[in-house]
Amino acid sequence: MRPSKSTARPARNATKRLMLAPAFLFFAAFTIFPLIFTAYVSLSAWNIGGRHIFIGLANYRSILGDITYLLSLRNTVLFTLATTFIEYVLGFGIAYLVNGVARWQRPIRLAVLLPMLLTPIVVGFIWKMMLDPSFGPIDSVLRHLGLPRINWLSSAVPAFMGIVLADTWEWTPFMFLILFAGLRSLPTEPFESARVDGASPWRIFWDLTFPLMIPASAAAILLRSVESFKLFDIVYLITAGGPGVATSTVSLDAYFTGLRAGDLGSAAAMTIILLIIVIVVTMSFLQLVARFGQSKMRPLSSPKDLASSRANSRTQVHETR
């Protein structure tokens, strides 16, 4: 039993509250208040000079009909799906590989984590530089390999791919971090007994490693996709949403609408929709995992089952004796 937390006497109560107070103040001022305020703004026509009138849901209606916004929305979703998936697979693979490395694990880990720690804006410009058709190395490497030139930044699809590339480079380490920690914290006994029973590495992975990693995977995927919805820095720097609006994201659109075009009302509405999407996705994901986790947890194949899938040769040996 965890030893006591003091039962509060009146004097203690004040201290308790005081401890939380400053943090809460900041929280209220910079999170709760802006949230409500932004919601209000989204329901008004508010221009950057400060004049505003309440217009109800008009903003929402107009942006939902706006092609730029819809494209941005589509891009953001596509983008999140693509990068999260790629980064998850890669991250898992790297975590697995690094876990198997005996020597030099620390420097390797450090090197793997490096891209994630850099300022996103810097990552943005690095890749813009790399993808530049005239001066960037990527193009020249492609040419040397005999592959066709790609106009990275001036056509829609390659630009999209370029951003995915940059994002993958930067954030795969994030997946790696979480999944690696997850791998490390797995108990060793099931694996040892599976190996003793002669299960193949493939089976071990699918029947043991992967299911056990579901919580960590869920966490990683959830966290990354939430972050990914907010995508701004990299796109701003590499393509600024272009060419045209091929790579525009919701955040970008909100920014341009609000602070360049001066229509804060619509911008606020865009951000509120984004918030709603994020909340919905998070909630449903958590529900999904909760239910999925329950059913997958129980019928984990026992090490015996794993062995039987490969055990035929063994039993034969026993028979002949």
Added chain:
Amino acid sequence: MASLQLTGVKKRYESVLALADVSFDLADGQFMALLGPSGAGKTTTLKSIAGVETPDGGEIRIGGRLVNDIPAEGRNTALVFENYALYPNMTVYGNMVFPLKAPARAEKFRAESATQRVFEVARTLGIASLLERRTWELSGGQRQRVALGRALVREPDVFLMDEPISHLDAKLRFEMRAELKRLQRDIGVTTLYATPDYAEAMALADVIVVLREGRVIQVGTPTAVFNRPIDTYVAHLLGEPHINLLEMEIQSRSGRLAAVGQGVEFAIHPSQAELLRQRVTKLITVGVRPSEVLVSPTEPDGGGDSGTVIAVEPRGATTVLVVRAGGQQVVAKVGGEQRLRPDSIVWIGVKPESLYFFERESGARVEVPHGEIDAAGASR
């Protein structure tokens, strides 16, 4: 140096009632043991006295002064925690001098006298050579001494110890027991010592308080609590191997009384027969300490109860036997080496004056005169 009084102390944590009603008096300079299994409320009691836990009811007085509303820093107590709670970021010296630098005591212990005091205590405890070490470099025994030292450097009114030697190996524990007793005698500080180990309690204490689920069950000197346990719980708690508690019935046997149960019969001493006569044909729990069970490989004249040896546990100077007689299982502790093996047939018997009688439902002991028990009585 002060006396300690607890009256009706209660403490609840969320859904657990840690202390239901704890009351006892500890005289100035006495060594009292708080005996009970884990969960009995020993730690909670100690912490309430120290002031780091606040009871929900009852009074605590130190030196006659009510201290309920005085925070820990204002009470002059010292507590040796079960897991020592040494400050990891300080050296041994730092740990020991820390209490002396507290604002409340700062004027009393100016710089040099503080250092001197630490040296004195360290020397007494034999850790003077460790003063520069960091706490994680020390062994269990050393840490325990540092914890003791930290408690001893000031002159507390009450000295509280929470199972301080339970994490040491057996041999060290034995040595420390003797040292603690000697220390307490020398310094003469009022001490309250919590332990689940009855032998420790009996060896160290002037008075034992038996605690069970937050209640005080019995208070008395070690001999009193051992020889005149107030109920089956206390009887069972003290003694190793545990006292045999047998379910029997009082019956008349040609003018005399006997306790009979499942094929085993013990004669009752005539001096006790008076008080037990009303209980004829009533169920009763009979207690016999293993050391009082007589075992003979041959049938004694006058007959006796025969049984089969189920287990033999050699312990060097003594041997513990588990004997199945009739429907009862009896544990006996006999001296010397035995030739007895499992499945041997033996005869067991008990001297009538060593029998204890307990009410069947409540477990309370029935007072009957005992032949060789000393006159020091229980205080409850």
Added chain:
Amino acid sequence: MLLAIWLAFALFPIYWTVATAFKTPIDIYQGPKYVPFIDFHPTVMSWERLFGPQNFSFFKDFANSLLFGSMSALLAVLLGAFAAYGLAQYRYKFGFYKNDDIAYLLVSQRFMPPIVAVLAIYITYQKLSLLDSRLGMILAYTAFDLPLAIFLLRNFFEQIPVELEQAAAIDGYGKVERLLRVVFPLAAPGLAAAYMICFVFSWNDFLFALILTFDNATTLPIMITNLNTQMQPMWWLLSAVGIVVMVPPVIVAVFLDRYMQRQVLRGGVR
């Protein structure tokens, strides 16, 4: 091995940037060059430009980034420590909210896209004349560092056995003294780690700086975008700035890793 491929992929762009920082414009415009001393002659021209008189506001932006990062991290860790300590050692109950609920609430801020709040903050700052002000930026960064700090520190404080504080109380120390002399020193590694993470968090920010500053309170990421706007960005300058911006996160990463290793050793309680 496969890992080697990834490592090469991961590290190459960084190498490229470092190399580019030492090239002259001509080297760059002639097409990609890879190896120093063979393909091109390294030069410190970019660095001279940066530190020279016409420094493209490098010093100002650098100072701002440094200031905002260090101050906001400091405030966040300080305030966060108290909150985290409270959450770890006390039992709270505000209506239906208990400790864990409060913690989730504070941390849930991470789930809100900052852009939702930024617009409101922009308008508010406009009214309060806090736009483009150093104070305003520090406050904003602190607010967004706090949940991170609390999250990290709460764990830390929970690991400190409550007996240590109790021992200090019995030894005669009042609440404040106990916190300062015993609890916080023990949490020092955690405090340091939280500080470093918050620093990097603020240092890396772009959105807030973009929206809430123009001129005075600009930071290094802003400088990067400024240098980026032309058709022919000055890659060499950008690379140099980029390197500077990369330095603190890398340092923090190294320290954190080493600190994580050391986390296992603790004496004191048994």
